[in-house]
Amino acid sequence: MICVDASVAAKWFFEEEHSTLANGLLQRAFETGESIIAPPLLPSEFTNILRQRMRRRLLDRAEARAILTHFLALPIALRAPITLYDRALLLAEGFNLPAVYDAHYVAVADLLNATLWTADQRLPRNLDGKLPFVRSIAEWLP
Numbered sequence: 001m002i003c004v005d006a007s008v009a010a011k012w013f014f015e016e017e018h019s020t021l022a023n024g025l026l027q028r029a030f031e032t033g034e035s036i037i038a039p040p041l042l043p044s045e046f047t048n049i050l051r052q053r054m055r056r057r058l059l060d061r062a063e064a065r066a067i068l069t070h071f072l073a074l075p076i077a078l079r080a081p082i083t084l085y086d087r088a089l090l091l092a093e094g095f096n097l098p099a100v101y102d103a104h105y106v107a108v109a110d111l112l113n114a115t116l117w118t119a120d121q122r123l124p125r126n127l128d129g130k131l132p133f134v135r136s137i138a139e140w141l142p
Helices: 006-011 019-032 042-055 061-073 084-094 101-111 122-127
Strands: 002-004 036-038 076-078 115-118 134-136
Touching: 002 019, 002 101, 006 019, 006 042, 006 115, 036 101, 042 061, 042 076, 084 101, 101 115, 101 122, 122 134
Parallel strands: 002 036, 002 115, 036 076, 115 134
Antiparallel strands: none
């Protein structure tokens, strides 16, 4: 089972560094039937990415809405185990994360025994290698 954050999901739709790797991860999940999970905040964060691109005039409304429709159709299971929010709070505190948002992805991956793939270089660095199931998309090998 794999867990993805918004930084990886964005790479499925926008040409950025490591987009090829992120798309490879998605394609492999489709081919193998491996489940893709995320906490419930993923669609909100992805929508925010679209809005920020609209504000910078990189996308117009129609493009953003089309991408959002495509994103929402992806087979990503949004999971919120009963202890998700408590676990996220403890992880954020324990690793001195500046916000609890990133900790939600870590918590859902931890609670459901998944590998979390992120393109956020700060998150693995903040975790200092203590949670090996949190991986940078730059490390993904086809």
